[in-house]
Amino acid sequence: MSPRVTSRSSRTALLRTRAAVLAAGLGASAVLGAGVAAAATPTATTAATTAVSGSAHAVQAQAAAQAKAAELAKKAATxxxxxxxQAKPAAAKKKAASWVAPVKGYTKTASFAQNGARWQSTHSGQDFAVPVGTKVVAAHGGTVVKAGGNGAGDGPAYGNAVVIKHGNGSYSQYAHLSKVNVRIGQVVAAGQQIALSGNTGNSSGPHLHFEIRTTPNYGTAVDPIAFLRGQGLSL
Structure with a gap:
């Protein structure tokens, strides 16, 4: 074979080798591009999924916060x-505490407006049967305006008596006492001892005669039990 032919064959083989290498490179690039594309697709999907998941979590968190706020508001209202x-009974109890029963351990006997031979017309107060010497207290705070024998000025039928003026314009009267412990002009508090019960005056047995009046004098009495109930005290 001549040198020219040999040279031509060598060049041809070289060209073919270069073409094969180039083709292989292009193939690798194509494969690499496909791989990049394939790799890019899951990443995008993951990002989208994460975004949706985050939104769902945000909605759930907001709903939970709203539910918690509603629950707190409900608890606060309750x-x-x-x-x-609780405040209503406490207020009633506080109101009642300013008015107290004039004696303890009593039995209610003759009541207001009751008819009977012992009274000129009808009974002017409420009787509490108690032993002689039972402590008698002011039913409400006020100032003593009458105290002493002869019904403290209201007549011998009441025996020893006390009348107290209260700040609301009412008066309380305590009669048939065995002993008076206060004087006119003295300021007393609710529950403070003012006398001892007895059987003086027009009395058929030991008891306290108790009245609520609109003035300090006889003839202005109102139903004391109804009055005290209006003040929150039940007897």
Whole structure:
């Protein structure tokens, strides 16, 4: 074979080798591009999934926060209602504490407006049967305006008596006492001892005669039990 032919064959083989290498490179690039594309697709999907998941979590968190706020508001309303319910009896109890029973350990006998031979018309107060010497206290705070024998000025039928003027314009009267412990002009508090019960005056047995009046004098009495109930005190 001549040198020219050999040279031509060598060049041809070289060209073919270069073409094969180039083709292989292009194939690798194509494969690499496909791999990049394939790799890019899951990443995008993951990002989208993460975004949706985050939104769902945000909605759930907001719903949970709203539910918690509603629950707290409900509890606050319930607590407020409970406080209001407790405050009402407490207010009534406080009101009642300013008025007290004039004696303890009593039995109610003759009542207001009751008819009987012992009274000129009808009974002017409420009788509490108690032993002689039972402590008698002021039913409400006020100032003593009458105290002493002869019904403290209202007549011998009451025996020893005391009348107290109260700040609301009412007066309380305590009669048939065995002993008077206060004087006219003295300021007394609710529950403070003012006398001892007895059987003086027009009395059929040991008891306290108790009246509520609109003035300090006889003839202005009102139903004392109804009055005290209006003040929150039940006898």
């Amino acid at each position: 607590a407020k209602a409970a406080q209001a319910k």
